[in-house]
Amino acid sequence: MHPLAPILLSDARAVANAAVDCLVIGSGTSGVTTAIELAERGLKVAILEAGPLILTEHVGSGPFANRADIVPQIHDLVRFRTTWTSEKELAAVQARTAETNNNAWSIVGGRTVFWGGCTPRFRDEDFADWPYDADEMRSWYVRAERLMGVSGSEGDNDTPPFMTHAAQERLLGRLAAKDIPATHAPLCIDTRSVHGGRMSLGFDSSVSRLLRCKHFGRIEDGARLSLAAETEVLQLVHDGNVVSAVTVRDRTGETFAVPARHFVLAGGCMQSTRLAMASGLADVDPLVGRYMGDHLFRQAVFELPEPLQEKSLYIFIPPTAKRPFHAQLQGMFQETWYSPLHATCWLDGDANGRYILFYCFGISKAEEAGRMVLCGDGMAKTDYCIVNERSPGDSKTLAEMAKFTADVAAGLGAKVVRTEENAAGSALHEFGGLRMGRDRASSVTDPDGRFWRIGNLSCADAAIWPHQGSANSYLTITAVALRNASRLAAGMEAGQAAMAAQ
Numbered sequence: 199m200h201p202l203a204p205i206l207l208s209d210a211r212a213v214a215n216a217a218v219d220c221l222v223i224g225s226g227t228s229g230v231t232t233a234i235e236l237a238e239r240g241l242k243v244a245i246l247e248a249g250p251l252i253l254t255e256h257v258g259s260g261p262f263a264n265r266a267d268i269v270p271q272i273h274d275l276v277r278f279r280t281t282w283t284s285e286k287e288l289a290a291v292q293a294r295t296a297e298t299n300n301n302a303w304s305i306v307g308g309r310t311v312f313w314g315g316c317t318p319r320f321r322d323e324d325f326a327d328w329p330y331d332a333d334e335m336r337s338w339y340v341r342a343e344r345l346m347g348v349s350g351s352e353g354d355n356d357t358p359p360f361m362t363h364a365a366q367e368r369l370l371g372r373l374a375a376k377d378i379p380a381t382h383a384p385l386c387i388d389t390r391s392v393h394g395g396r397m398s399l400g401f402d403s404s405v406s407r408l409l410r411c412k413h414f415g416r417i418e419d420g421a422r423l424s425l426a427a428e429t430e431v432l433q434l435v436h437d438g439n440v441v442s443a444v445t446v447r448d449r450t451g452e453t454f455a456v457p458a459r460h461f462v463l464a465g466g467c468m469q470s471t472r473l474a475m476a477s478g479l480a481d482v483d484p485l486v487g488r489y490m491g492d493h494l495f496r497q498a499v500f501e502l503p504e505p506l507q508e509k510s511l512y513i514f515i516p517p518t519a520k521r522p523f524h525a526q527l528q529g530m531f532q533e534t535w536y537s538p539l540h541a542t543c544w545l546d547g548d549a550n551g552r553y554i555l556f557y558c559f560g561i562s563k564a565e566e567a568g569r570m571v572l573c574g575d576g577m578a579k580t581d582y583c584i585v586n587e588r589s590p591g592d593s594k595t596l597a598e599m600a601k602f603t604a605d606v607a608a609g610l611g612a613k614v615v616r617t618e619e620n621a622a623g624s625a626l627h628e629f630g631g632l633r634m635g636r637d638r639a640s641s642v643t644d645p646d647g648r649f650w651r652i653g654n655l656s657c658a659d660a661a662i663w664p665h666q667g668s669a670n671s672y673l674t675i676t677a678v679a680l681r682n683a684s685r686l687a688a689g690m691e692a693g694q695a696a697m698a699a700q
């Protein structure tokens with residue numbers, strides 16, 4: 199148990215006895231954004247988080263930023279393995295004779311403790327399959343960028359990019375000369391000025407955002423917003439129309455029910471979908487667990503002709519109407535192949551390095567056959583796999599991404615040292631499973647993420663997305679969570695007023 203637990207964390211039993219308005223399952227950015235918005239609107243909210251409290255901020259905001267030896271060990275305290283597979287391999291995965299091939303995290307703050315900070319917005323066209331358009335999202339993007347401390351965004355937040363220097367300008371110039379328009383990366387690192395009593399927020403992490411919130415405290419002390427850690431939600435208790443409680447296992451190993459008026463799934467796309475399936479919701483709606491996907495992901499290492507003489511760079515090449523993918527260039531390094539788990543390795547750059555890491559994320563169209571299959575009863579966090587096949591459209595985009603990798607290297611005057619197409623699921627930008635829509639026949643949740651068939655249940659994370667743009671998911675998850683929490687609060691306030699009037 200973390201030494202701060204007696205000050206910061208609530209007992210799950212106390213949550214069960216407190217008659218909270220809203221229970222939020224998961225403390226990543228989707229859960230914490232939702233919980234803070236609801237608490238600020240006067241509702242009593244508790245977050246149930248399966249993982250332990252380990253850090254109170256992002257690994258890159260504190261002393262570990264440059265400790266490439268220590269950070270992986272922190273990952274390993276809370277990381278577990280999962281599987282993406284094909285139809286052909288499915289039986290072996292279900293029999294648990296196949297190797298796992300993917301990563302997931304369970305910790306207070308979720309993946310926000312480790313993420314890489316790249317925060318582009320979706321393009322307007324990316325909302326084509328959504329139940330609302332880019333105009334509806336714009337104000338939520340602005341609010342999300344402000345609360346996360348995004349710098350260098352295309353929006354109107356007016357915060358200078360984190361990474362700017364003459365050497366980076368030189369590389370941007372080289373790319374522009376080859377008709378590859380690139381920019382400073384939008385990053386979720388607060389660059390607003392530090393003065394007059396204001397400190398930088400560093401990297402955004404939901405755990406630090408939660409701890410900064412004035413409503414947050416222990417439920418035992420009457421706090422409006424609280425969190426019980428090491429408390430895993432095992433099942434939703436429902437009758438097909440209403441959820442009355444969730445069954446949890448707390449850190450002592452005891453199992454009991456926690457009631458609330460409303461329940462929000464925010465376990466990350468995979469775990470929210472698994473929990474819905476483990477609770478029998480696929481029997482209520484057969485679309486539960488369908489239309490799941492992830493970005494197409496190509497990675498490379500380039501060797502520049504000269505060292506940049508700058509420790510770090512971070513460049514973003516946006517997608518275009520003809521190019522359904524974007525690229526991120528991070529450096530400088532000595533020659534090394536980085537795994538996606540080294541998301542913040544660019545903070546520990548090397549001015550004499552000549553090597554750049556190249557990540558390219560492409561859109562994979564959501565297909566109904568992209569689905570979750572439970573292994574066993576689905577009650578444990580590892581009891582699932584994702585079935586995913588590359589479509590002809592995916593193969594075409596992947597081929598274009600391979601060519602683009604070579605074009606960018608040539609544009610920089612660099613050599614491609616190594617390049618690789620990463621496996622499905624490895625981008626860690628998953629979506630779908632509880633897709634939203636305007637009509638209950640073709641979607642699981644309504645445009646606000648509320649289940650069509652279960653009135654007091656909603657989902658805040660990317661499980662509700664019908665599709666995705668090439669942009670990394672964190673900013674859009676946060677903006678959508680903010681939008682939906684605001685609408686949920688308005689609905690719950692109206693419900694309370696109607697009850698009071700009776």
Ligand SMILES: Cc1cc2nc3c(=O)[nH]c(=O)nc-3n(C[C@H](O)[C@H](O)[C@H](O)COP(=O)(O)OP(=O)(O)OC[C@H]3O[C@@H](n4cnc5c(N)ncnc54)[C@H](O)[C@@H]3O)c2cc1C
Pocket residue numbers: 223224225226227228229246247248249303304305306307308309310312313314315316317429430431432464465466467469470473538539540541626627628659660669670671672673675
């Ligand atoms: C190494 C790395 C680098 C990344 N880099 C970027 C980047 O540069 N840009 C970007 O946009 N995105 C990036 N991402 C992805 C981004 O971090 C995620 O998309 C986002 O943080 C997901 O937020 P979430 O709230 O949906 O879920 P998570 O962050 O996964 O949080 C869910 C939480 O819910 C808890 N939970 C789940 N089920 C239960 C249950 N049954 N009971 C109780 N608790 C439960 C989990 O333990 C977990 O802590 C990166 C991810 C990783 C891992």
